[in-house]
Amino acid sequence: MRLPVRCAPLLLMAKKLFSSERLRHAAIAIGLAVLVGVGTFLRPVDITLWSLQAKLFDRPASSEIVFVEVAAAADPGGGSAENRHLLRSIRYLREAGAERIFLDLPVRRSNSPALDRELQRELVRSADKIVLTRVVRPDLVAGRFSQGNDPFFEQDMRVVSSDYQADFLGYVWDIEASYSDGTVNLPAMWSALAANGRSREGISLDYSIGRNSVPRYKIDELQPGLGGAGILAGKTVVLGPAGTDARIVKIPGYAFGPSSLVHILAAETALRGTGQNLGWLWMIGAFGLSLVLGAIAFRRAMPRRVFYFLWLASLAATFVLTAHLGVRALFGETLVLTLVYGSLRATVNFKRRHLFVESRSKLPNFVALQRDFGEYPREQTSIVVAKIARLDAVFATLSPTDQARYLRQLASRLALGDTRSTIYYDGGKYFAFFVNSGEFQDIQEHLEGLRAVASQSITVSQRVLDVSMTIGVDESSEKSISSRLSAAIAAADQAREAYRPVFIISDFAADSEEWDYSLQARLESALSEDRISIKLQPQVDLRDGRIVGAEALARWVDEERGDVPPSRFILQCERVGRLDELTKRILSKSLYAAEVLQARDHHPRISVNVSAIQFVDSRIAELIEKNLMIHSADPAKLMIEVTETARIENFSVARGVFEQIKRLGVSFSMDDFGVASANLEAMFELPFDEIKVDQIFVRDVHHSETARAIVANVVRLARDAGLTSVAEGIEERETYDLLREMGCDVGQGYYISRPLTLSHLQEMMTLQKDTPLLRNKFG
Structure with missing residues (x-):
């Protein structure tokens, strides 16, 4: 299904935004x-906070x-003393x-019906002032405290719920405005206590209101003759059990x-106008949005660091401010956001x-290049590699500090x-960088100028x-970044300082036989x-024609x-490496071919082509040694x-790699x-056993006559240097005979x-x- 056209800019903007790491x-x-918020995994963290x-x-x-506490009276007579004490307390x-x-x-009823009727009449007489409480949902509180009032005393009385719900540690953080068991629904005691406060569905307790600041007395201390007159005038009194008779919670x-x-405390919270609950979704929304906006707005390091500091400071300030305002906020999920992002x-x-930086120069390495490639448009981005020749020789004369300076100047x-x-x-x-080819009319000319300055x-x-x-350049857009970098x-290896210092990989594409991306x-x-x-x-001894x-x-035969x-x-x-x-x-x-021939009592030398660029380290030596160990061919x-x-x-x-291989017995x-001017230097510097005269000569x-003079001098040079001379490209009898007369050792063609x-x-x-007799008959 295609999206409406008007959605395309929004999708493009979203893609561009989230291309940012x-x-x-x-x-x-x-x-x-x-x-984490949906799963409520971090409530213990919130409770701690x-x-x-x-x-x-x-x-x-x-x-x-x-709060007035009533101690339980000693009552061996079946509860009459307890009810008598309660009656006196209510009257007082x-x-x-x-x-x-x-x-x-x-x-509850006692064993004295007359006392119970008197207590019931006292309750009804003061029904406008007295409120009874009972547990509606015993599952929320300890079972031994869930026994309710006798229905005899609840007649014509207002009854509220004394329920509460504690967490797994025994703390009560939130309390509902009413409680129901499915048949009866009673308002919570705190909502009745705070009749003048704001009505709400539920409340989060503001524990910044000190428990010790709540007036608290024992009923016996307030009886006539013991002081306390005038303390209770105009007050709302909660008469509750004392000591072990009371339900105990953690505060x-x-x-x-x-x-x-x-x-x-819940009523005091309501009277103060606090106790709001700020959910985790609001917290994540506020701090998550501000984090996203900051990541978009601040691209430079220093302003971004200042933003992060202020962002963390605002989180700490919110923690203190919500405590001051009595707002119950869920910080656990926001802490997850902070920790994950951090x-x-x-x-x-x-x-x-450590992983994306080259240790010596402190420049980003090629792993970082592949990571950063996604931030550039593929179609217009060219990958440029600059190859610095003889860098090892330069570094051999420099201290590590000077090497770093040299590299940074090049960069x-x-x-x-x-x-x-x-x-x-x-x-x-190798150095590498990206170039937007759309910004240059002639990227070859631009890079040649850059090379002239950098050199x-x-x-x-x-x-x-x-x-x-x-300099080598890859301008393709379909391949992976690793293939393009390779x-x-x-291309930088293929380039030549003298005649083609900048080699663009699309040059191969001009000739379909040179560069085929499907290849x-x-x-x-x-x-x-x-x-x-x-x-x-086969290669033969030109003197007697023996192989x-x-x-x-x-050889590769492709199916297509x-x-x-x-x-x-x-x-x-x-x-491609x-x-x-x-x-x-x-x-x-x-080596397998040599093995088979050797088993048939044939012992020709088998020549295997190896590129000069493979002699930059000992991997090729290890490769040859490993294969010689596998096969039984004579090294x-x-x-x-x-x-x-x-x-x-x-x-x-x-030379070190050559000598490592020669110790195996290999030539x-x-x-x-x-063909190339460097051959004479290579012949002088490296321990060759044989030279092959190129077929163009x-x-x-x-x-x-020129070709004949060149070949004759190469053959003589090889003989004087103690090397075997091999002529390749022999395609006719006259060439074969002439090379033999010149003293060339081996022929091939x-x-x-x-x-x-x-x-x-x-x-x-x-x-x-x-x-x-067949030795001299070829073709």
Whole structure:
């Protein structure tokens, strides 16, 4: 069902509002507080707070209501003494001028009918002043005190309810205006006592009215001749039992007291005009709404902190104010709101300090970048990654403090032109930030200008340090943030300072054969289902044509697209961080092939391609060692063919990884020698055993003097350096013969053999072994 058009702006506004982390946290806190309020889980907390409020203020009672206690008389004669004592007390109270008399004790028949009739006549004679009480709902009070008046005495008398309801701790906080057992409904005694107060359905007792300020006497102290004349004139008197005959309740701040005091304090509350009840929904509504408005209004840290302080102060002030006004407020749910919101914000701040912040630079890290991505519009947001070359070499000369200064200066330069931009640092050589591509007519030109500024030398502790930087950009909108970040990092790796310092990932999209956004999902499936296989292209000794090795080439036949070129899916693996997974599978299959060939008494070297970027740490060494332990292949027959050696930025680190692998007995080959200028440096810095002459020279060696000169010099260089030379791309007999004349050691190409399956390679080697004359017949 589609929503009306007029609702769309409201939904958009709501979505924008709650994209804020603080608003989401406020909504969560309010929701949990409401659930707690509905479940009434925190009433013990409210009771504790009410008890504390009762101690904050101490107000005197009105003194219009007097509590007079009647001690039980010793009566072995069946109750006549008790009724006689009650009769004398009523007469005395009436003669003393009491305006109203509430008998908060049961009036029962005795063994003296004449005395009972006299007591009944006295009650009726003073019916305008005397009010009887009784328990309507025995389930609310202790059973032994629930015995009511004898109906004989209730005739023509006004009767009220002395019921009350205590909580599980024995306190009475709220009392109803009337009580009913289903057949009779009586007004509560407190409402009759406060006849001049405001009428209401129920009341919350204001315990700031001190119990000790209620006038309280023993009847024996007021009898004629014992003083007290004039004390009761014009007063309302509650005549109740004393000592253990009374129903006992807990009164905050005063331990225990007779239940008559509960109704007297409730009446005093009504006379004072207090006793209102402020429910949890009102509290959550007021403080929850103010919290939401504050989160919207205050975006900067300092004003927001001031708001939080005032918000907490207002909560404390409300606690004191409600105690002063005698209002019973439920604070438990609001405390839940406060604690939940505070915990969520504290957790976020902790993560920002520890999990979301790079410790050295104090800049937000890439985990924080993925968290913050939701606050930006996907369609217009580009992810930019700046790669700082040779950063490890720079840091080797700096103290930790100077390293932090260097990183912060780089970050401030990358933020030039956009003060709102947040710069993220991964702790290695990558910085990242978001750019609104809609704000720039030419984002490439903008980033090239930014790079020119950011690449200026940085001065740290009076030392001038160069900055070398390439930039990668991902402009897609459909992929996840992790995929986009990986793509931007891959683009920064793909960029070259000399001729293409800013590489935009959409450049791949211009050529559908280079970048296919659906490729990643299919590649993930192929890796997880182990559907990427290998073929083996034979390498022969050019002197006698004997097969001495084979290069393992990755092959992937997609169910939808058929054969996918290795250059395409290997690059995709690199972009999305799955290169190690691909290498692991190719290495395992290659070692298995070596195992099978070795079992058939064939011992060729198996070359496995590994990207130069995988030599930044020892993971590749651990991967190779683990696979060698699984397979029984001879490590000496494993050749690691390092591709794109120009991408090695730290030869010191790479050399350590090379040596770790060579200790396993494995050899190294440099692929595509002669294509990039860094190859000579790589050959000098790293312990290679073999160099492969790139096929762009080999293919033209028979037709171009320049190509022939290059190949001849590379072969001679390899021989002088004690390395094996391998020529790849041999496609015709003339090239094969010329390379052999030049002294090249090993050849590889379609003239010799196309890539073969393991069974076909095994068959070829068996045939060549059995028929030596076939060694020089290829194609």
